[in-house]
Amino acid sequence: MFLNILLQTQTIVQKDIPLPLPVPEWVLVVVLVSMFLVHILFINFMVGGSILTLVYQLLGLRKPDYDKLAYEVAQTITVNKSMAVVMGIAPLLAINTVYTTYFYTANALTGLMWILIIPLVTIAFLLLYAHKFLWHKLDNNKFLHISILATAVAIFLFVPLIFLTNVNLMMFPDKWSVVEGFLSALVLPNVFPRYLHFLNACMAASGLLLVWYFGRKDFDFEEKFPMLSRYNVRKNLYTVTFYGSVVQFLVGPIVLVTLPSQGLGWNVLLVIFTGASIAIVAMVWLWKEITGPAAQFGRHFTKIALTMGVVVLFMGSGRQLYRSNVIDPHRKLVAKKTAEYEKLVKEAQAEALKPKTTETAAATHPGEAIFQMNCVACHQVNDKLVGPSMVEAAGIYKGNLDGLMGWIRQPGKKREGPAMPAQAHLGDDKIKQVAEWVLTLNK
Numbered sequence: 121m122f123l124n125i126l127l128q129t130q131t132i133v134q135k136d137i138p139l140p141l142p143v144p145e146w147v148l149v150v151v152l153v154s155m156f157l158v159h160i161l162f163i164n165f166m167v168g169g170s171i172l173t174l175v176y177q178l179l180g181l182r183k184p185d186y187d188k189l190a191y192e193v194a195q196t197i198t199v200n201k202s203m204a205v206v207m208g209i210a211p212l213l214a215i216n217t218v219y220t221t222y223f224y225t226a227n228a229l230t231g232l233m234w235i236l237i238i239p240l241v242t243i244a245f246l247l248l249y250a251h252k253f254l255w256h257k258l259d260n261n262k263f264l265h266i267s268i269l270a271t272a273v274a275i276f277l278f279v280p281l282i283f284l285t286n287v288n289l290m291m292f293p294d295k296w297s298v299v300e301g302f303l304s305a306l307v308l309p310n311v312f313p314r315y316l317h318f319l320n321a322c323m324a325a326s327g328l329l330l331v332w333y334f335g336r337k338d339f340d341f342e343e344k345f346p347m348l349s350r351y352n353v354r355k356n357l358y359t360v361t362f363y364g365s366v367v368q369f370l371v372g373p374i375v376l377v378t379l380p381s382q383g384l385g386w387n388v389l390l391v392i393f394t395g396a397s398i399a400i401v402a403m404v405w406l407w408k409e410i411t412g413p414a415a416q417f418g419r420h421f422t423k424i425a426l427t428m429g430v431v432v433l434f435m436g437s438g439r440q441l442y443r444s445n446v447i448d449p450h451r452k453l454v455a456k457k458t459a460e461y462e463k464l465v466k467e468a469q470a471e472a473l474k475p476k477t478t479e480t481a482a483a484t485h486p487g488e489a490i491f492q493m494n495c496v497a498c499h500q501v502n503d504k505l506v507g508p509s510m511v512e513a514a515g516i517y518k519g520n521l522d523g524l525m526g527w528i529r530q531p532g533k534k535r536e537g538p539a540m541p542a543q544a545h546l547g548d549d550k551i552k553q554v555a556e557w558v559l560t561l562n563k
Contacts, residue, residue: 132225132293132296132297133293133450133453133454133457134221134225134454134457135454135457135458135461136220136221136454136455136458137220137221138458138462141217141218142217145218148214148217148218149214149218149440149444151210151211151214152210152211152214152215152218152440153436153437153440155207155210155211155214156211156436157432157433157436158207159204159207159208159210159211160321160436161325161432162200162201162203162204162207163204163208163280163322164321164322164324164325164326165196165197165200165204165322165325165326165329166197166200166201166204166276167276167277167280167319167322167326168322168323168324168325168326168327169193169194169196169197169200169326169329169330170197170248170269170272170273170276171273171322171323171326172193172323172326172327172330172360173190173193173194173197173269174190174266174269174270174273176189176190176193177190177262177265177266177269178266181262183347184347185345185346185347185348186348188344188345189345189348189353191255192334192344193330194251194252194255194269195252196329196330196333197248197252198248198249198252201245201248219290219443219447221454222290222291222293222447223290225289225290225293225296226286226287226289226290226305227286229289229296229299229301229305230282230285230286230289230301230302230305231301231302232301232302233282233285233301233302234282234286234302236282237279237282237283240275240278240279241275241279243275244271244272244275244276244279247268247269247271247272247275248269248272250268251265251268251269251272254268277319280315280318280319281306281311281315282302284311284314284315284318285302285305285306285308285311286305288305288308288310288311288314289305289308290443290447291380291383291442291443291446291447292308292380292446293447293450295308309378310375310378310379313371313374313375313378314375316367316371317368317371317372317375320364320365320367320368320371321364321368322364323360323361323363323364324360324361324362324364324365324368324428325361325364325428326360327357327358327359327360327361327364328357328358328361328424328425328428330354330357331354331357331358331361331421332421332425334350334353334354334357335350335354335418335421341353351414351417354417354418355409355410355417358406358409358410359410361406361424362403362406362407362410365399365402365403365406366403368399369396369399369400369403372392372396376392379442379446380446382445382446382449383442383443383445383446384442384445385441385445387441387445388438388441388442388445391434391437391438391441392434392435392438394434395430395431395433395434395435395438396431398427398430398431398434399427399428399431401427402423402424402427402428402431405420405423405424405427406420406424408420409421409424461506464505465497465505468496468497468500468505469496469497471496485553485556485557485560486553486557487553487554487555487556487557487558488557490546490550490553490554490557491510491554491557491558494543494546495554498540501561506538507540508535510558510561511561511562513558514558514559514560514561514562515562517555517558517559518559518562519559521552521555521556521559524555524558524559525548525551525552525555528543528546528551528554528555529542529543529544529551530542530544531543
């Protein structure tokens with residue numbers, strides 16, 4: 121009860137769109153969680169791979185084989201990019217459907233930056249292709265070539281901040297009334313810990329992918345990179361995975377403590393701590409790969425990959441459980457407000473459809489008849505519905521027929537709630553009749 125009162129006094133409670141879901145909600149949630157995890161995995165490969173390519177290319181300024189290594193890693197980035205885009209469609213549609221009010225409110229509050237995601241990502245993708253396909257043509261202009269990739273990496277490092285800010289804001293309806301654009305939402309407590317967690321996930325996932333990529337039997341590493349050791353390169357990539365996982369493990373508690381506690385139910389904590397416990401096992405195997413003898417190198421790879429996959433599944437499920445916990449009280453308030461609104465609309469429509477006696481119909485002002493046909497879904501004579509009562513409007517525009525007609529033709533927005541749509545389609549004669557009738561209510 122206290123939480124409901126708190127939400128009602130501090131939080132914007134909207135009306136939902138009263139449309140049925142196309143399938144049961146649990147189906148959409150399964151799609152959201154499973155497909156998002158696949159999507160974010162390829163995002164990790166893309167971002168982490170871009171960073172590693174940039175590092176190898178910089179090392180390649182002194183050791184040409186590292187430049188060749190960078191070229192090989194770069195071949196994977198555009199493939200992972202395409203997979204990330206394709207796999208992102210399903211979770212985007214699912215989150216739009218299940219959390220419509222929250223997703224679009226966050227979109228609106230982050231404003232221009234949310235819209236900029238499309239041009240920014242488009243530019244980054246074009247830069248990736250330019251970097252990949254101009255590799256040999258820019259052999260004599262490494263500064264330009266590296267700058268192209270560095271710009272793409274900078275965009276890749278910025279765009280996740282927009283996504284994280286948006287998704288973070290979805291979960292905090294109590295902040296909607298105080299957030300004033302992207303920068304305001306960016307400084308909410310949970311954004312930067314989650315961002316740091318994400319970046320290290322990118323490095324850990326990409327390191328593990330490249331350990332497999334360069335360890336394939338059909339990949340002739342020694343012929344392509346005569347000055348590099350396959351063992352050392354893969355060992356270094358294991359090290360990237362290990363330390364990326366360590367930082368994630370350290371940042372995880374910060375992510376938890378910066379989340380509002382009302383979403384941290386026992387179910388969330390159980391799932392997250394189970395995932396963390398499994399991650400420790402994977403990290404032990406990683407450490408054995410890094411410090412063990414070269415002759416036994418790679419024997420733990422399959423176990424590490426499978427265990428990390430299970431950890432990702434647990435963490436993704438915990439994230440969804442938290443989101444559900446923290447949003448559910450607000451969703452109940454929204455459902456209540458939506459039901460009240462629908463009830464008022466039905467009552468107004470029923471009143472408008474009631475048959476009138478000949479005597480009453482003859483006495484009805486022509487403007488009132490037009491009002492009953494066009495306006496009762498949002499207005500009543502004496503009570504506020506969606507918009508103000510007509511008695512209130514008559515008091516505001518007392519003696520100002522032209523002002524009231526102008527407002528009906530092209531309304532502005534003076535109060536909380538949806539803006540009134542323009543009614544110019546009624547024509548001047550009908551608008552005048554409605555305005556004249558409204559003003560009679562003040563006599």
